[in-house]
Amino acid sequence: MNHRHRLRVSALAVVVAIGSAVVTPAVSRPAVADVSTISANGSIPFKDPTTRMPLGPESLATRFGSVQTPAPGVTYRKYTQGYASSSWTIALHLPPNRTDLVTRSSALADGYVTDLRGAGYLEATKVTYDPPLPADLQYRPPADLTTFYGVHLGTFGDTASAETRLAEVKRAGITGIVEHEAFREQVSTGPWEVRALVVEPDAAVTIGAAHGPELRGADTVRAIARHADALAAVNASEFDIDSPNNPDFNGFDGDPMGIYVQNNNLLSEAVNGRTALLLNGANGPLRITELTSSSTVKAPDGAQWQLDGFHRKPGKIAHCGGVGGDLRPPSTPGGTPGDLPDAGQPWRYETCTDPDEIVVFRPEWGPETPVGPAGSVDVVVDGNWVAKQVRSPAGGPIPAGGRVLQGIGAGAQWLRDHTVLNRAFQPGTQILDPQGQRVTSPTFNAVSGGPALVRGGEVWINAGANGYRSRDGYHTSLFLDRHPRTLAGITAAGQLLLVVIDGRRPGVSVGVTMPEAAAVMKWLGAVDAMMLGIGGDSTLVINDVLYNRPTDYWGHEPVTERRVGNAIVLRAK
Incomplete structure (x- = not known):
């Protein structure tokens, strides 16, 4: 993974404290009187909305x-x-695979309802869902694929009745799950x-x-x-x-x-591109935007590695969106370019992998690092990132005020090759908004x-x-x-x-x-x-x-x- 070694950190980069706490440049209204006044900072105190909450039919107050x-x-x-007012139903698994509860094929749902009724299940009905589209157009499906269909079997006043009926139809090879109708119905009270x-x-x-x-x-x-x-x-x-x-x-x-930042200490890396809540950042006290993070560590001999993460077991990147050559799951469907995320983009409910990683652990994690596989390495550094100990396989105490670099695969080998005891590494981190601007400050907090x-x-x-x-x-x-x-x-x-x-x-x-x-x-x-x-x-x-x-x-x-x-x-x- 030679691309890791060619990274350079600009002198103007925003450096977050990954190794120390120091940051270098790194319906009716309620029946009460309205007594709101202008607050000391000139803002108008919050008032309850004057209209009904936009949920359910307009008749609801x-x-x-x-x-x-x-x-x-x-x-x-x-x-x-x-x-x-809603009741329980049986949402059926659809043929041919008997795993999906919804389909984009109206004909498939219609055909299954016909087959069920022909077999005597007259209560079988087709349901239609037409949800709105997401705002980011690059992920919109074709216009004719926005509607979903399901097949339900009956309505029941309680779960016990629905479960009893489901057990009966399972004996005939019909499978499904019991759902409350409000779970997916388009309109609910x-x-x-x-x-x-x-x-x-x-x-x-x-x-x-x-x-x-x-x-x-x-x-x-x-x-x-x-x-x-x-x-x-x-x-x-x-x-x-x-x-x-x-x-x-x-x-x-x-x-x-x-991303998780507490008092300007990066405690979890970004799933790059996901939305985050920013508190006391460089652009004001409150902000919601998308963030990316990128961290490096430079060895005493000048070699650099792009750090893969913070406070997680190396090798697996939940929800993907990491850095440094992560791999998509082998089960990923192919798709066309841009149709599916690569491993560097967020992908919920999937886990990307990387056999060659270095992950940083601080004392906030706990008393010791995770036990690593054979060949893994822990490099223990003090608060100034001076290397004090190399241990293999990885797993052991995290010193108070210190840090541990844990490596696997090529990451472990890089630590072996470039660690010099009693010499310091140089860490650096950038956390950027979509405009490429730094977001950190001495009191910065953020959650993904x-x-x-x-x-x-x-x-x-x-x-x-x-x-x-x-x-x-x-x-x-x-x-x-x-x-x-x-x-x-x-x-x-x-x-x-x-x-x-x-x-x-x-x-x-x-x-x-x-x-x-x-x-x-x-x-x-x-x-x-x-x-x-x-x-x-x-x-x-x-x-x-x-x-x-x-x-x-x-x-x-x-x-x-x-x-x-x-x-x-x-x-x-």
């Missing part, structure tokens, strides 16, 4: 909860709307519960990013808030979740997926998310740039499915909106699709907005009290506080 004030300049608001934490520009809090005691291990949002001494918190980045749905789990469930939901005050969902892709460039679940969502937005007045929408709870809150989430953020006044976490991650904690209902699965289940990788936290000034 929004109910506004009372406003709470956890801290001066911070308000909590709850909006509810709709009622439970809900209900919905939307919770918003609003932070004014002059609020008596600082906004930051935090994780638990060790970055390698996930923690609940409540535990992260306690560890950070925060008065409020919401879940932030997606992470390498330990789940049957994540077959490439790397063994450390605290690992954030995408995506896609964007609102940009310039209009709904704008850049699904492709955030890795929601399929063979034809369109990821069905992005638009079709309702889930709990955690969202972030910025208003024209500079307020930060941290919004949690509960889901998967029939009769309480069914969740939202991506376009519905975007519409809600625009309704709340966001001129820029994005998604953070999704599903059971979605959690809001204020003053050590859980304010929402985190839910892993559809149906009636106990509230479950899922462990997550990191959080956005509000600390009292």
